[in-house]
Structures are given as structure tokens and as C-alpha cells.
Amino acid sequence: MVDQLLNLSCGLFLLSAIGVLWRRELSALIALLTVQGLALTGIAVLLAVDHHSVEAAVVAVGVGLLKAGLLPWLLRRVLARVPGARETAPLVNVSASMLAAAALVLLAYAAARPLVALAPSSTARAAPVGVAVVLLGFFLAATRRRAISQIIGVLLIDNGIAAVAFLATGGVPLVVELGVSADLLLAVLVLQVLTTRLHAAFGDTDLDELRELHD
Amino acid sequence: MSAWVAACVQAGLVAAVAPLLVGFMRAVRARLEGRAGGRLVQPWRDLRKLLRKEPITPTGAGVVFTAAPVVLMATSVLVAAAAPYLSTRGPLSGAADLIVVVGLLLLGTVALALAGLETGTAFGGMGASREMTIAALVEPTLLLSVFALSTRVGSTDLGAIVAAGATDPAAVFTPASALAAAALAIAVLAEAGRLPVDNPATHLELTMVHEAMVLEYAGRDLALVEWASAMRLSIMLGLLANLFIPWGVAGSLHPAALALAAGVFVVKLTVLAGLLAAGEVFLAKLRLFRIPELLAGSFVLGLLAVITSAVLA
Amino acid sequence: MGLIDKIRSIGRVAEPATEAPAQRLPAAAGLGGSVQVRHVDAGSCNGCEIEIGQAFSPVYDAERHGLRLVASPRHADVLTVTGPVTLNMAEPLRTTYEAMPRPRMVAAVGDCARDCGMFAGGYGVLGPVSDVVPVDMQVPGCPPEPAAIVAALRSLSGR
């Protein structure tokens, strides 16, 4: 039963990452990010139940609050301040990036097989999902122009790392997770300020225009 | 022998239910739009009237134009008879193969596209071109979800897949089949020409895909085309239902079991159709050149389904 | 989720249907309660078009009476024609009528379609619809009310 639920939440986790690449509306992206946060929370909770560990449960709750609550809320505020940015401006067209996503996921599964073989448990078998999400996050950050897309990409990467940590080792120490999350929060806040300043300066949040600051 | 009877019954059932299903979807849409809407049997009334009216062949069009509706109908009926809707033990085990079903449905599409070109009108050609483009792009998704489903069973035989699912529920609620279901659902939307890929209710020729090919058909021909299209929708929704909710399908050919299965099948269809109709209210038609994005997404879902089924299996 | 709230708050806007017409037009006996409508504007001022549009709007909801607008005369049973037939629209009107499969009917909607109304004798006007194609039924009014149009079409579908 737990295994089934775990598989389903892993599927949801990966799907939301794919969806982030698929959709164009930034609001939809943020919604998907929330879903992913929930899926991650689900994974954490299930593992905590599996291991009967209180600490893991605490981590899970913290993760849930941060990923499904605070960060999306912050992103919504960023979006609200930048009226112009409704859609992502992909550098690679969406169909192509879907195919790239397919390739990346294949790569992730192929690469993570030794990891799976290492600890052939149902949780470890889902670990490739985390790797795939990390790759997708990098891809998103690399091929989308709006600053918010970059933020979302970074958040995907973090989610992926967290998922790998949970699934492969069955939970990370509370301190580590909290530290990482704190850094992320900081990063988001910085980027939020940056975006608003950018908008004030250029009236656009297209990061390519930062190059103008060089010369 | 009884297997053949069952197949005929099944084909008859699908043929009878399909127009009602269309009527039901129109009713749901009407309610959500604040209208009263027509009766359930209205599509049947339309068909009856169209069958009475005279068919018209445009000058210069030949046998292809008159043959296309019949071919479309024939393929639909064949699939409706072969696929495991009521019982997993059909007579045409060699035709109940998932790949064959896909091919037969595609054959119907091709017949209609050729007819659209045969009329020599600009709209006919436009519809044919768009329909074939979409059909070509849907194919990979379809076969990848077939792949994901067949690895579970080691066969592409629909009956075997459904039977396996019905006997082992745990094998159905896997991420693999969830992904395959999502991919297949999008493919079904595209194949059946529903929103957001095609708008079956449009009156503006330039936005048409399927409708543009049948603009020239009248009377009996049109009746066959519309009936077959309705059947295709039911066929695909039925496949979706039985592949991913495989319960209530009779394992034997006992009349009572078949009757029960028929009831369950109709209920499944109604639920899916209602969901589809309600969902369409919230959707707008995609631009033609945004459709590849949608299909690329469904393709990735299918691929993920295969991978997960291979890795988690 | 704004749309769902709107749907819930607005609810049903269609007005309650009046009872079905007593007798059906004999010519429409073969239709058996299903009437597909194709519209041609033969030179109208578009007042009648607006009213016809209203007739198929959620408020009057002609669809519940088995009426539907279709995209091609090949699919149609009834041709609704509005306006006095102008010289330029006479031929298209004739072609459209020819393109319809039998049995086919023509409804002249509005006073102009019946007797050119205020445009009678205009230099671009050829004449009323009945001069060009055989008219089976007429809907008076300038413009006729949606209810009148629906009622007239219902006398074809019989529901």
C-alpha cells in the first residue's frame, strides 16, 4: 500500500516537472510547482511512516510548509509585481524541449540504474525520478528567458536533490535540509528583489538584457 | 458460435449507444452554458432524418467520395465488434490486437481524407491536410502507450491486457499505467477531434479540421459519417475505460454476464463522456501549430510510461 | 476557478419553453423533429441577423427544440433568408438553394424578405425572396422577435 502511494507520488513529482516545461503561462508554472511541493511532501511523509521516525516526519512537515506554501506564495508576489510577464519566452520551442525532456529522463533512468541495483528497494527504484527532475530543472533554467523561470528552475533542482536524498538514503538530517531550504529562501528573496529592480530599470525581466550591463 | 453472437451484440450496442452519448455530451455542455439543451435522442432523430434525405455527389467527384463514408463505418463497426468491451474473449482474437485497432481507425481517417481531397474544394483539401498531420503526430503516442500496457502482459492483445488488469488490480494502479492513461487520453482527444485539438461545433471553415472534410456530404452519406464519428468517440472512450478501469468486463460468454458487462460499460462511457464534456467547457481550441506542443507532451508521457513500466516492473 | 463560480452563480438563463406547436407544417413531416438551419443574408440591414442570433442564444435556446445552425447547405433542411434580395445576392441565393439536399425548405425571415419592406423599388433590389427561390414559410416583423423566429422554426421541428 505504502509502495503504491509512494510510486504514485513519485509519478506526480516527475509529471509536475515535465508540466513546468510543457506549459507557457507562468501562473500555471507556479501552480505546478506547488503540486510538486505537495508530491515531495507526500514522499517525505510516506518515508517517515515507513521508518516510523519522528524526525523525518518533522522534516516532512517543514518541507511541506516551505515548498508547497511559502515559496509559491513568494513567487506569486514576484509575478504580481511584473505585469508584463504572463508567458515564458522559451529559447527552445516547446515541442523540442519536450523531446529534450524525454531524452533527459531516459538518461536519468539509464544513469541511475547502478544506484537502483545498489539498494533494490521500492524507494531506491524511484530514485531516478529525483535525478530526472534535477536535469529538467537545469534544462528549464537554461532555456527560459524570464527571471521567474530561472527561479522555478532552481527550485526544481532543489526539489530533485531533496527527492534523491529522501529516496536513496531514506531521509536526510534535519539540519541539512533546513540549511538548504534557508539558502533557497534567501536566493528566492534576492531574485525577487532583482526581478523587481530589473522591471523598474528595463520594464522587462528578460535576463538576456542583463548583458547590456557589461558594456 | 456464441462468440460471434456476442461480437454482433457488442457492435450493435456501441452503434446504438454512440449517438446517445453525443446527445448526453451536448446536454452536459448546454447545462454548463446555462441552456436547457436538446433531448438525449436528438442525435438519433438527426441520423434518422439524414438517412431519409438524398445524398449529393459534387460534379467531378468519383467513387472515392461515395465509398469513404462506408469504409469509415465499416472500420468503426469492425473495431466495435472486435475490441473487448463486454467480454475479454472475442471471436476475432487476431483483430483485437491493439496495433490492429489503431491501424483500422487510421484507415477510416484516411478514407475520409481522400474523400476530402476528391471533392476538389479548398476546404476539403485543407481539412484532409490538417487531419493527416495530426494523425501522423498522434501515432507515436498511441503506440508508446500500447508499449507500456503490453509490457505488463507480454502481449498486445486487448483481451489479454484487459483480462490481466481485471484479475490483478495492483497492476493497474501503477505510475506506468497512470502515465499511459494520461498520454492515451490526449491521443484520444486528438483522434476523436475534440477540444482543444478540434472544435466539433465550429461554423467557421478556417478553424475546421474534421468538419472541413465533410462539408460536401449530404443526406445518407452525412448520416454514415456522423454515426461513424460518434462510434469512434465511443470506441476510444470505451478502450480508455476498459484498459484503465478493467472491472465489470465479462470473462465468459454467458448471457447474464454479458448483460451485466453491458450495463457497466454504458455507465463507464457515460462518466467519461460527462467528464470530457464538462472539461471542454473550460477549454479553448488550440492554434493548429500549438497542437504539436500538446502532442509532444503526450508523447513524453507515453515514453515515461514505458520507462517506468520497464524499470518498476 | 472563476469560471466555476460564474457557472454556479448564473445557473440557467434559458427561459421556460412554451408548449409545442399544435400542428407541424406538412412539408416538414419527413424531418421527424430534427431541423438543421442554414442562413443567407440576401441584403438585409442585419437587424434580422441579430434576432436570429438571439434565437439560438442561451436565452431562447432553439437547440432544445431540435433546431441547429449548420456550416454548409449540404447539411441543412431549412434555409433562412433575410432582407430584400439584391442583384448581387440573387445568384448566390439560388446556388445555396440548389446545394441543399431534398426535402428542403425556405423561411423568409423579416418583412424585407417577404415584400422588400422599406427597400422596395431600391435600385439595387431585385425583389422579395419568393421571386428567387420557392418560399415555404414567412416570419413577419421588422425585425421579427426571436420568440417569433423560434416559434416559426418549431412549427417545422414540431417540438
Add this chain to the structure above:
Amino acid sequence: MNQVATALGVAFAVAGVGALAGLVVPARVRSAAAGAATTGVGLAGAAAGLCAVSGTSWQVHLPNLLPLAGVSLAVDALAGWFLLLVGGVAAVVGVYTVGYAGQSGHGPASRTALAMLPVFVAAMLLVPAAGSVSTFLLAWELMAVTSLLLVLSEHRHSPAVRTAGLWYAAMTQAGFVVILLGQAWLAAAAGGESFATIRAAGPGLSPVVSGGVFLLCVTGFASKAGAVPLHPWLPRAHAEAPSNVSALMSAAMVKLGVYGIVRVGFDLLGGGQRWWWLLLGALGVVSALYGILQAAVATDLKRLLAFSTSENIGLILLGLAAAGLWAEAGQPAVAGVALAAALLHAANHAGFKSLLFCGAGSVLKATGTRDLDELGGLSRRMPATTALVTVGALGAAALPPGNGFVSEWLLLQALLHQAPGGGTVMIVAAPVAVAVVALTAGVGVATYVKALGTGFLARPRSTAAGRAVESPRSMLAGMGLAATVCIGLAVVPGVAAPALDRIATGLRAGSAPLPSSGVDVRLSGVASTISPLWIAVGVVGLTVGFAALARAVGRARRRAAPWDCGDGPLTARMEYTATSFAEPLQRVFDNVLAPEQDVDVTHPAESAYLVRAVQYRRRLPDRIEARLYRPLIAAVEKVGRAARVLATGSVHRYLAYMLTALVAVLVAGVIR
């Protein structure tokens, strides 16, 4: 005397007689004589193949027929399959040629062209019958030269033919050299040049040697088979050659490249390592996708068919690759299915592609154009041709109940089957391959809808198309023969099962793939069945039934002008053309095809808001050729120009070169 021997003997004898007849008889009856001879050769070869696939093998060594190695022939089931294939195609084309070449006495009816035809067929029969490296290479070269002569047979009509001939000559000779190197290396390593010795020594060779040999041979054979990126000769030669020759080349000769790969890869080297087959699979994937995409946007009918040949070759190679991988993974049953799929698809492709190229020839003869944008309306003018081409197109589109469908179904079964032992590679490779096959099938359907719908249906788009007349009876007869074969293969492919079982078991590549396949096709490794006969019966029966029913009840049909929105009659210029039909696909695959298109809008003098004329131009260059071959050719030319310095034209200089060369050789000999 063995039947195979008799049949082959007859074939070669008839070929000689036919060549002679083609040279001597007057032009009136020349095409009839040569056509009859070709058919005779074809039938004899097919008979030999039939005996061979049904179990009678044959080998002989004739040491003093040729100096040095002599000639040795060996015919087993595999060779028989390809003999049957080549013979069948030749029989069809022979009948077709009688009417196609006509009595004009030039072009395809010229003395050389008609004399070469039976010789070409004989050479193609000799290739699979060869039993030793030297004989094989001899036959291969004979085939190349004769086909080149045939390609050039219309060189007086257009310069395009000459460029095509140049490309073909260059690439086929390069391919021959590569094969020569590969097989010479193989023979040297195996310590004997007869296939029997090599077969014995093959599996024991060091991986370096066998890998190198495989690479060389696959390169050469794939270029002959027209696999992307070794294909540029193919669309040119197939399009510019006379259509009966195109049919022979595309349906039969190209398959001998496949034969070579099977013979060397599976038989002589006895399987191999995984990377061979992954490489072959990659080749197949690229060919299938690129070929079908180019075909989908092509407006020249014969160019379309040529690129679709590349696509089908790609599918066949994919099947072979799957067979190799499964055999290497220790799954003989599935490997057998994959091999059967590849071989069956080769046969199916031979059937429908010969039919389609003959059909294109009839169209070309009747209208004088191959441009789909100029055609249309032929279904009224040439009903029989249209019907026959439809049969071929159904097979080529791989739709049920066409004959292409069964083999693609087999291929998919072999790929869909996730057997243990595949490992990560198969887990990743199989879905990709399935997706590629699916996309290829989908685009292929669109392609043939375009070819049929814009080429044969609707209204004629040019006066030439409007004046077309039905082709003579002999051409229809030839195409009818091909159509019959196609239908047979489509409805009862089970008849080929014993032969395929025998080949698979003989090759040690896989166990019998299709045991007890009669009407149904049953697979040994995979739990799937298909009954093409019942599908065909169902489709046709229901269609006829519904048509009769619809005719019986209801009103009489009326003819009316097509609905023109009430605005004047529709002209042919308003129809969708092949270009416009393919436009959405071209846009979707813009990044792959990289079309060059420009739109000029000319305005009248008075206002820039009005438009006088809009001109739209689109070119679809073969991207691989432009990016890969053009630079190569440029480099070669540069070298050539540099070498011209040595050749001043003075005889003394040349004699001096010879002397120095001679001295150098002698000195080298002295030093050693």
C-alpha cells in the same frame, strides 16, 4: 540434376539470348523480345528461389570458368529468399517494359537499354547465388555497371540524367571499393575465400578483425541500400532513370544491400557484438525518419517514392538490428521474429514499390510530368492505373489490410517485447525505436494520402493531366501481376512462414519465429496473433455490405456543383496542391528540413496597401547532401586541380614518370 541448378541455368541462358535479341532484332519488336526475356529470367530465378526456400540447397565450384579463383555458387534458403524476390520483381517489370518502352527505338527502348535489362536481372540473380568472395564481388560489379548503363539510358533528354548518373557511378564504385576491402580482409583472416570456409572460421575471428570487416561491409552495403546518410545517389537515380529501371533498382537491387548485411553479419561472422547492431539500428532510425520526412514534403512523384525507399530500408535495418541485439542477448525466439519482420518487409516493399514505380511510369508516360502539383484528376482518365496504384499505396502506407502492415506489425512485436537480458540498452533503445517506427508509419500514411489524393483524385491541375489516356494493356498486366502478389502477401503472409523459419534457423540467428502460422500469424517468442485474412474479409465484407444496404434504402443520389460558398464555380487553381497539403508537416518539422522559402509581394504604384501580386517560392534541399557531400566534393576537386600541375601534356614527361615508377619498384625489390 538439382532443380535450383536447372532453374538458374535456364535463367542465365535466357538472359544471354535476351541480350542478343535486344541487340539484333528490329526496333518494332525489340521491347517485346527484351521484355519477354526479362520475364523469363525473372520467372526462372523465382523458380530457383522457390526451390531453395523450400529446402533444396545447392552448391558448385567451376574452377576453369574464370581464371584465378574460378566461379563458385552456393544457394541456401537465405539466398533463395532474395532470388525469389529479385525474380518476382523482374517478371513484373519484364511484362511492364513491353508497353512502357514502346517501339520508338530510343530512350528506354534504345538498343543498349533493352539489351542490358536481362543482363542486369541475371547479375542481380548472381549476387545471392554467389558462393565465394571473388564470385560475389564479380556479380556485384556486373550489377553496378549494368544498372549504371540503364540509369543513363535517357541521357539525351535531360542533363539531370547525366548528373544522376555521375552521382550513382561515383557512390556505387566507392561502395564497391569498401566492400572489396572488407571481404578481402575477411577472406585473408579466414584463410580461404569460399563462404563455407569463412563461415567455419568467422565466429573465431578476433573482435578487431570482425568488427572492422563488419564496419566496411555495412558501409558499402548500406550505400547500395540507400540508407541515410549514404543515400544521395538514390533520389537522383530513381527519379531520372526510366521507370521500369527505377522499379528494378528500388524494389530488387536495393534489397541486395540488405542481403549483403544479413549474409556477412549473421551468416559469415555469425552474430557479433552489441555495438554493431546498435550502430545498424541508429542507421535504420536515421534512414526511416529522414527518408519519410523528405518523402512527405516531396512534390516530384518519383522522388517521393525514392525517399520512401530509404524509409523502408531504414525499417528493415531496424529489424535486422533488433534481431542482432536479441540474438546477442540470448533471446533466439524474439531475434527470429525480428529477422522475419525484416525479411518479410523486404519482400513486401519489393511488391508495392515495384507496383508504385510502374504506376509513376504510367503517369509520366501519359502526362509527361512527375510533378504532383501539375497532376490530378487521373482517377477518371486512368481508372485501372489508379486502382492498381491504390493497392500499392495501401501497402506502402502500412495500413490494414495492406501488405506493409503485417511486416510492420511483426517489427513492432519484436521491439515491444521487453525480454530479460536486454539490460539498460534495450530498455532505452526499444521505446525510442518504437516511437520512430510509429512516427514513420504516421508520416508515411500522410505521404501516400498526399500522393494519391493530389496526384490521382480531384480535378486536373494542368492541361497535360487533363489529356491523359489509360496505359496499354501490357503495362496494366505487369502492374496487375504486382498487385496480385501484394494482395497475396497482405492476406495470407502465413505462406511465407516455413521459409522464414528455415532461414532463421539456418542462420543460427534465431529459432523458428512463426511456427504453425497458416491463416493467422503466430509468434513463437511473443504471445500475439494476427489474422490478416479475417481483417481483410471483415473490412471488405462490411464495406460492401453497408454500401449495398445504403443503396437499397433511401433516396437516389443526385449530382450537384461542389459547394462554392455561392461565389462562382471553383477552378483547379483553388484546389489544395501537394505543396499545400504538406505545408503543416513541413512547418512542424521545420528544424529538420530547413526549407528555403521566400515571399515577394508587389504593390501597385498608387498605394502600398494594395497588392498586385504575391509570389511564393519554396525549395527543400537535401540537407545532408548540402552539409556533408558538397564540402567533400569541393575538397576532392581542389586535390584534382593540384594534380593537374603534373600533367602538362608532354609525352616525355609521362614516359619519365613511368621510368621513375619502374625504377622505384625495382629498387624497393632490391632493398627487401
